[in-house]
Amino acid sequence: MARAPGSKERQGIAIDRRTMLVGGGAAAGLLVAWSLWPRDYKANVNVSPGEQLFGAFLKIDKSGVVTVIVPQTEMGQGVTTVLPQILADELGADWRAVAVQPAPISALYANTLLVEEWRGGDLTTMLGGVGDWALKEYATRNAIMLTGGSTSVRMFHDSYRDAGAAARVLLCKAAGKRWDVAWESCDIKNGIVSDGGKRRLKIGELAAEASAFDLPEILPLRQDSDADGRLAGESVPRIDLPAQIDGSMTFAADIRVPDMLYASIRQGPVGDATLGKVNEAAAAKVTGFRKLVRRDRWVAAVASNWWAANKALDLLDPVFTLPHRPVDTASIEKALEDAFAGSGGRRLYEQGDLLPVFEGATIVASEYQVAPALHLAMETMAATARVKDGLAEVWMATQAPTFARAAIAEALGFSKGDVILYPLHAGGSFDRKMDFEAGVQAAIIAQEMKQPVQLMWSRAEDIIRDLPRAPAHARMAAKLGRNGVIEGWLAKVAAPAALAETWARIADGALPHDAAKAASGRADRLAVSGMTTPYAMKNFAIDHYPADIGLPTGRWRSNANHYSAFFTESFIDELAKSAGIEPLSFRIQMLGGQPRLAHCLATAAAMGGWQGGIAGSGQGIACHAMNGAYIAVLVEAGLNNGKLTVPRIVAAVDCGDQINPDIARQQIEGGLIFGLASAMGASGSYAKGLPTRAILGRLGLPRLADVGEVTVELIRSNAAAGGVGEIGVPPVAPAIANALFTVTGARFRTLPLVAPA
Numbered sequence: 001m002a003r004a005p006g007s008k009e010r011q012g013i014a015i016d017r018r019t020m021l022v023g024g025g026a027a028a029g030l031l032v033a034w035s036l037w038p039r040d041y042k043a044n045v046n047v048s049p050g051e052q053l054f055g056a057f058l059k060i061d062k063s064g065v066v067t068v069i070v071p072q073t074e075m076g077q078g079v080t081t082v083l084p085q086i087l088a089d090e091l092g093a094d095w096r097a098v099a100v101q102p103a104p105i106s107a108l109y110a111n112t113l114l115v116e117e118w119r120g121g122d123l124t125t126m127l128g129g130v131g132d133w134a135l136k137e138y139a140t141r142n143a144i145m146l147t148g149g150s151t152s153v154r155m156f157h158d159s160y161r162d163a164g165a166a167a168r169v170l171l172c173k174a175a176g177k178r179w180d181v182a183w184e185s186c187d188i189k190n191g192i193v194s195d196g197g198k199r200r201l202k203i204g205e206l207a208a209e210a211s212a213f214d215l216p217e218i219l220p221l222r223q224d225s226d227a228d229g230r231l232a233g234e235s236v237p238r239i240d241l242p243a244q245i246d247g248s249m250t251f252a253a254d255i256r257v258p259d260m261l262y263a264s265i266r267q268g269p270v271g272d273a274t275l276g277k278v279n280e281a282a283a284a285k286v287t288g289f290r291k292l293v294r295r296d297r298w299v300a301a302v303a304s305n306w307w308a309a310n311k312a313l314d315l316l317d318p319v320f321t322l323p324h325r326p327v328d329t330a331s332i333e334k335a336l337e338d339a340f341a342g343s344g345g346r347r348l349y350e351q352g353d354l355l356p357v358f359e360g361a362t363i364v365a366s367e368y369q370v371a372p373a374l375h376l377a378m379e380t381m382a383a384t385a386r387v388k389d390g391l392a393e394v395w396m397a398t399q400a401p402t403f404a405r406a407a408i409a410e411a412l413g414f415s416k417g418d419v420i421l422y423p424l425h426a427g428g429s430f431d432r433k434m435d436f437e438a439g440v441q442a443a444i445i446a447q448e449m450k451q452p453v454q455l456m457w458s459r460a461e462d463i464i465r466d467l468p469r470a471p472a473h474a475r476m477a478a479k480l481g482r483n484g485v486i487e488g489w490l491a492k493v494a495a496p497a498a499l500a501e502t503w504a505r506i507a508d509g510a511l512p513h514d515a516a517k518a519a520s521g522r523a524d525r526l527a528v529s530g531m532t533t534p535y536a537m538k539n540f541a542i543d544h545y546p547a548d549i550g551l552p553t554g555r556w557r558s559n560a561n562h563y564s565a566f567f568t569e570s571f572i573d574e575l576a577k578s579a580g581i582e583p584l585s586f587r588i589q590m591l592g593g594q595p596r597l598a599h600c601l602a603t604a605a606a607m608g609g610w611q612g613g614i615a616g617s618g619q620g621i622a623c624h625a626m627n628g629a630y631i632a633v634l635v636e637a638g639l640n641n642g643k644l645t646v647p648r649i650v651a652a653v654d655c656g657d658q659i660n661p662d663i664a665r666q667q668i669e670g671g672l673i674f675g676l677a678s679a680m681g682a683s684g685s686y687a688k689g690l691p692t693r694a695i696l697g698r699l700g701l702p703r704l705a706d707v708g709e710v711t712v713e714l715i716r717s718n719a720a721a722g723g724v725g726e727i728g729v730p731p732v733a734p735a736i737a738n739a740l741f742t743v744t745g746a747r748f749r750t751l752p753l754v755a756p757a
Helices: 017-021 026-035 079-091 112-119 122-127 129-141 152-179 203-210 241-246 306-316 329-339 354-358 401-412 437-449 459-464 498-508 512-519 560-579 583-588 595-608 661-680 732-744
Strands: 051-054 058-061 066-070 098-102 187-189 192-194 200-202 261-266 289-295 298-303 346-351 364-370 382-388 391-396 419-423 453-456 472-480 486-495 540-546 619-626 629-640 643-654 707-714
Touching: 051 152, 051 203, 058 152, 058 203, 066 079, 079 098, 079 152, 112 129, 112 152, 112 498, 152 187, 152 192, 152 203, 192 203, 200 203, 261 306, 261 437, 261 459, 289 306, 289 437, 298 306, 298 437, 329 472, 329 486, 354 472, 354 486, 364 560, 382 437, 391 401, 391 437, 401 419, 401 437, 401 498, 437 453, 472 560, 486 560, 498 512, 560 583, 560 619, 560 732, 583 595, 583 619, 595 619, 595 629, 595 643, 595 707, 619 732, 629 732, 643 661, 643 732, 661 707, 661 732
Parallel strands: 066 098, 261 453, 391 419, 486 540, 643 707
Antiparallel strands: 051 058, 058 066, 187 192, 192 200, 261 298, 289 298, 346 540, 364 472, 382 391, 382 453, 472 486, 619 629, 629 643
């Protein structure tokens, strides 16, 4: 990866009202200041001999290999296939000749969509269109590259399509000049340029001369009617699949550098823990042990192999000190309940007037709780670093490379330009690798050891130091009218502001406990995302009560939408029961303005043989919408000697016009199993500042034998492609809870639904 210029200061992006108003009126101040800020962004992609660069997203070599530059982190979601497929389709490339290269850090790859979704809200409400513009400028000018939130295709679809179209035009112009014909008469299919079949040239033969031509003012895109040989909409083979199958794909733990040492780390219990005494004499007895590297909040053992390093840490028996009472499950639950009585609560969404509806009326009310949800990726946090001659090289998987590089540079006392970050595929993440502490730690250890070091967290360390999806409590209330009409709806949610915490850590360099404390004082729309239901209601309100639970939290697959769907879809079922209306019909009658979601519900019910939610059926249904996608899930579930069984899951999904239907289906299936895991376990309970379970086998995760028949129906749609990486997660748990009610007669209002054995 090319080294980029930078300063020694870490460029965190802290946006608040005062920042936006410096220098006078917000709009005027920003427009004047930023209009003078240089904005000439040029591609900084490495080009080898024989390759020709076409903009920021594409290289073509003389043999015809098309190399697509991808800024998004591959975590198993197929982004290194789908984005190249968009470009290759528009270009007319031969899919067998398409390769992928990770992008360097550049403003050209900034994920402005995720920054707007993540950091918008009050800012855009306060400043209107100027706020949207300001966030986009911040993201671009600070080259904020992020992967997450099902934004990769939604953010970059048009960029990759335009890049493919631009290269096609230039190649056709080069061919037209050679053949003395109008370039418009030329086209490219399967990597061959032709003028209607009379003459043919491989694109590699034209690449060098094509770059000399200019593009037309209006870029001609392929028409949907031109279906012959198109790649879009086809389930082409994944580019990364062969390397995953034969084991040749390189993950962080696979990196090998000459003279490399290995490190394991201990960071103490959750909270503001500082390192105290250690038994270094005992650690030194381990064969292969080299040295301890100590910092205020962690200690790492370095050895000639990882087993020796981890064994040395066990014998080291480090002691950490906490200034406050260690977090435990009881204190978390109390903090969430206390938040309802605190002063930080705020009404974030409302319509109509609830007071006259609720006053003196009979109200249906329920309370729900969800536990912290762990990430539990197969690959634990890991990184390899080499620091030599004023240059740092770090190999790691990260969803936030810009911020990771800045943090490493700050920790080493380097400029950002002296840190080279080699992005790797992640062996799972579920947004855990939005944080990058392992990369910073590896660089510090390598600097002290004066040798390359590979740091890998143990599984126990990965669980202990996880930054889980926030726990939450909800108090739901509704007033039912005639014919089951919901006349009033009130949702009060107590939860930490997990995404605000994450931003403070990765962008501003805050320590986890400090970020959690700072975020606990302000209500956050993202902490209740998904609570604005798709159902038609004249009067509703949604309140968030921020909570200081003593447990740092982070991004997680589907984020707050996970518990929002559990609260909403479970309560909807309770209201249907109170109204005496079959649960599917109860939902459909309120979805007149949501035809895509209603279609999903009807399809799932038909495919699953919906029996109306009658007692003993073991069937439950739920639906959700997020990121431009819609889903309905029907499950069959029951209890066998207290163990949850889910023999069948049927999902109907409208996720727009997908580039690769197989990958979309894979992601939705993965999301459904992820949602099943959240219903069965995968949660953190705490005692004395540590998880009570730190082994995968004790976390209630579903095994292959626990996963029954899974059916995913993709509903044909001409709408723009919606996000598929997260949509499968939220509706599974409430559908299971609703199914269990039909066989037990009891409501399951706590997640996980059944405590792990």
